[in-house]
Amino acid sequence: MHHKPGYRQLSLVRLFLAFGICALFICVYVSPLQEWREFRVVLMNTQFTGVLMRGGVFSLVVLAILATTALAGRWYCSVLCPFGTLQEVFWRVWRAGRMAAVKTRFISPWRLRYLVPVITGVGIVTLHPFILMDPISNFGRGVRSAYTFATEGAASMPLIMWAVLSMFAFVLVLAAARGRRFCDWCPVGVLLGALASVAPLGMRLKKYSCVSCGRCEGVCPMNCIDSKGKNLDGARCVLCLSCAGSCAVGALEYGSVLPSEKAERRAFFRNSGRVLSFLAGLTYLGGAAAHRAFPGLGLIKGRDASGPMSFIMPPGARDADWFLANCIGCQACVAACPVGIIRDDGLRPRLDYINGYCQYNCSACSDVCPAHALRPLGDMKQRTRIGLSALDREKCVVVTRGEACGACAEVCPPHALRMEPLQPESLKGAARGLTAPVLDPEYCIGCGGCFHVCPAEPRAFVVTGVTPQAATPGIRPSDSEEADDIPVWGDDFPF
Numbered sequence: 001m002h003h004k005p006g007y008r009q010l011s012l013v014r015l016f017l018a019f020g021i022c023a024l025f026i027c028v029y030v031s032p033l034q035e036w037r038e039f040r041v042v043l044m045n046t047q048f049t050g051v052l053m054r055g056g057v058f059s060l061v062v063l064a065i066l067a068t069t070a071l072a073g074r075w076y077c078s079v080l081c082p083f084g085t086l087q088e089v090f091w092r093v094w095r096a097g098r099m100a101a102v103k104t105r106f107i108s109p110w111r112l113r114y115l116v117p118v119i120t121g122v123g124i125v126t127l128h129p130f131i132l133m134d135p136i137s138n139f140g141r142g143v144r145s146a147y148t149f150a151t152e153g154a155a156s157m158p159l160i161m162w163a164v165l166s167m168f169a170f171v172l173v174l175a176a177a178r179g180r181r182f183c184d185w186c187p188v189g190v191l192l193g194a195l196a197s198v199a200p201l202g203m204r205l206k207k208y209s210c211v212s213c214g215r216c217e218g219v220c221p222m223n224c225i226d227s228k229g230k231n232l233d234g235a236r237c238v239l240c241l242s243c244a245g246s247c248a249v250g251a252l253e254y255g256s257v258l259p260s261e262k263a264e265r266r267a268f269f270r271n272s273g274r275v276l277s278f279l280a281g282l283t284y285l286g287g288a289a290a291h292r293a294f295p296g297l298g299l300i301k302g303r304d305a306s307g308p309m310s311f312i313m314p315p316g317a318r319d320a321d322w323f324l325a326n327c328i329g330c331q332a333c334v335a336a337c338p339v340g341i342i343r344d345d346g347l348r349p350r351l352d353y354i355n356g357y358c359q360y361n362c363s364a365c366s367d368v369c370p371a372h373a374l375r376p377l378g379d380m381k382q383r384t385r386i387g388l389s390a391l392d393r394e395k396c397v398v399v400t401r402g403e404a405c406g407a408c409a410e411v412c413p414p415h416a417l418r419m420e421p422l423q424p425e426s427l428k429g430a431a432r433g434l435t436a437p438v439l440d441p442e443y444c445i446g447c448g449g450c451f452h453v454c455p456a457e458p459r460a461f462v463v464t465g466v467t468p469q470a471a472t473p474g475i476r477p478s479d480s481e482e483a484d485d486i487p488v489w490g491d492d493f494p495f
Contacts, residue, residue: 387446
């Protein structure tokens with residue numbers, strides 16, 4: 001018997017499509033070009049986790065992924081998941097380099113993996129450990145950590161980022177040797193695998209045609225084919241079509257499951273592994289549903305409900321409880337920030353004003369957030385307080401050096417800083433006629449412009465985070481006529 005033509009070509013099409021999408025994800029995570037902004041928004045909204053956290057189990061994207069997987073198998077893992085594809089890239093490159101001398105073999109993963117979606121589902125409504133096992137979060141943190149290491153050096157990386165990078169490297173090295181191993185432990189993969197195990201369409205192995213040659217087993221990136229036992233684990237198959245493309249006798253094909261095979265699949269309730277996978281998937285989805293229906297369950301407590309914070313949250317975070325409970329650590333906002341002030345601490349993003357400040361008219365971070373941990377602000381971005389600046393005039397160069405400055409007042413978008421003449425007792429020998437900044441906290445939005453441009457050492461400004469991120473009155477009334485001329489200098493101050 002000869003195999004049906006076309007599977008090899010379809011396998012290559014699937015491969016190039018998946019590799020292309022993975023390459024786009026890498027580009028939007030490391031490219032500083034703002035032309036990638038639309039790609040970021042579109043790509044991040046294809047990822048199961050972010051859409052699930054944002055819209056719950058009844059969002060259209062989630063329903064579409066669940067329904068099509070239950071009908072046709074794990075196409076999502078095959079094409080749209082960048083972390084799964086990246087593992088496959090390493091596996092295929094390693095095999096090509098070794099001329100496929102060492103072929104992969106069937107692997108039966110531990111049933112302990114079913115605890116991952118259970119812990120994740122429970123954790124969504126308690127401590128939210130999505131960031132530990134979620135595929136897009138691991139991909140984003142790993143790529144950003146590798147990018148930081150390559151561009152800024154090891155000295156710029158905190159210990160937690162080293163841990164993230166080490167785990168990322170371990171997964172990829174394991175993938176090179178053993179295929180897409182993380183996919184067996186992925187909470188999304190276990191959930192979709194449970195649905196794929198009863199799908200009426202999928203890859204099937206015709207036992208009466210199979211000659212147990214082992215070709216399919218050697219080219220399967222999931223190690224889910226047992227050629228000797230003539231068995232294919234449909235729950236783990238990601239529809240790469242490599243097996244059908246390599247089979248010389250046509251024993252493998254994609255299509256409807258034969259009646260006898262359907263009868264076997266209807267017996268999955270008698271198979272403890274499949275029962276566990278379904279229960280795990282339901283717990284996972286149930287946790288997400290509870291989180292959306294009762295968001296208070298997912299809040300991390302144990303600190304003041306409002307006031308200063310030790311870190312500055314990106315715009316749109318609403319408050320610390322909301323941000324910590326909803327952020328999946330995907331690092332999309334870190335990649336989207338045009339001035340590079342959103343930094344990755346290895347888990348969740350924070351603002352750092354050393355190399356820039358939050359641009360007045362920019363909402364790139366909240367636009368790209370897939371989980372709505374950062375809510376889109378629109379025009380309210382310009383009136384949202386993300387931090388609060390404090391001025392120590394005793395450190396200002398006007399006072400300490402007797403030099404004219406005013407950089408902070410010039411760059412302040414809401415004009416919360418104004419220049420007033422120094423009182424004689426504050427001159428300290430400086431020439432008369434100098435003016436020094438005065439801060440009106442009511443209008444401060446905490447953008448960090450004053451801190452960034454301050455020439456004093458140590459700086460005369462300190463910016464602290466706030467929770468909640470409340471609205472401000474806008475531009476200071478005495479300067480309302482200048483509202484259409486807000487200075488946005490980026491990283492280079494004009495004088």
